[in-house]
Amino acid sequence: MKKFKRALFTAVAGMSLLFAAACGSGETTSSGGSQPAPDNNAEEKKDEGKEDKPAEKSANYPSTVVIGTASQGGLYYIYGSGLGELLNKELGITSNVEVSGGPVHNMQLVQNKDYDIGLVTLGPAYEGFMGEGDWTGGQKLDDVRIAFPMYTTPFHWWSVDLDVKSIDDIKGKRNVGVGPAGGTSGTYLPIIHDLLGLDARAVQAGASDMVSQQMDGQLDVIGFAAGVPIPAVQEVLAQRDVNLFGISGTQRDQVIERLPYFEKFTIPGGTYEQIQEDIETIAMFNFGIVHKDADEQFVYDLVKAYHDNNDFMVSTARAALEAMPEAILNNTVVPLHPGAIRYYEEIGLTIPDSVK
Secondary structure (H helix, E strand, O other), rough: OOOOOOOOOOOOHHHHHHHHOOOOOOOOOOOOOOOOOOOOHHHHHHHHHHHHHOOOOOOOOOEEEEEOOOOOOHHHHHHHHHHHHHHHHHHHOOOEOOOOOOHHHHHHHHOOOOOEEEEEEEHHHHHHHHHHHHHHHHOOOOEEEEEEEEEEEEEEEOOOOOOOOHHHOOOOOOOEEOOOOOOHHHHHHHHHHHHHOOOOOOEEHHHHHHHHHHHHHHEEEEEOOOOOOOOOHHHHHHHOOOOEOOOHHHHHHHHHHHHHOOOOOOOOOOOOOEEEOEEEEEEEEEEEEOOOOOOHHHEEEEHHHHHHHHHHHHHOOOOOOOOOOOHHHHHOOOOOOHHHHHHHOOOOOOOOOHOO
């Protein structure tokens, strides 16, 4: 994307000043020597110079940040690593990119100021802020603020058992991988399976571990939620024939009615090279979060650099094609950080009062 550079203002001196400089005299002499001609535009230029100085950084402006992602092998870790590289390149801030349990843990750790930035899906963000959902224990994580939008996370399932072709075929399967505890899929897939009356034993593990278990015959099915294409799915497809499926029809409607932060989603054919058919399923949108006490200028600079350099984020993760400024409006519940609000209003977006 286009980057904006500050203009460099230069002052042009009058002819008398050039003459005085050539003579080596820039001061008044006791013998009544001539002085440099006054620059009538000096005050204007002085003001222009002030306006063009970068905003001063407060003592709270960080020199290093901790970014909470999810398990290795998932898109969160890749995306967070790209964000860390961007912060270093554009703002001179170093980053520690942390493997975590995913959005639920990231909500908790940003709330407690253990992480400076966390990546979350809308479900845990909504439930955490409101203090809903069993995982919150009734505690409101209401010090968390939304900073920037990311991409849509679709839910899908796959099996190397070619008799398993749909979500109905999960019924009675003994071991179904659902992702890590604290992650989006690890939190919501067991709820979805119970809601649909599927008799499945949830096995919680990271994406890479689940693939290894599936290749060893320990998992009948894997369900996962991440931006597509999921590297773990690509790994399995490179080794085996796979049935990949989502959720649609009345079952999808049932899930969305019970869990309103879900939305309908279609994974386009060709997302995975070996699968050319569209896959109907459910999804959540993703956001980057910070603590409410995060330095306002830092959050503004973070969000601006993030959107000004979307091409870099796309080179890291194709899912960042969705990370347009207007995507911030996909959230209507969790408040935005003031630094983020300033940026989005500056570029002409109207931020709803519900998230100010």
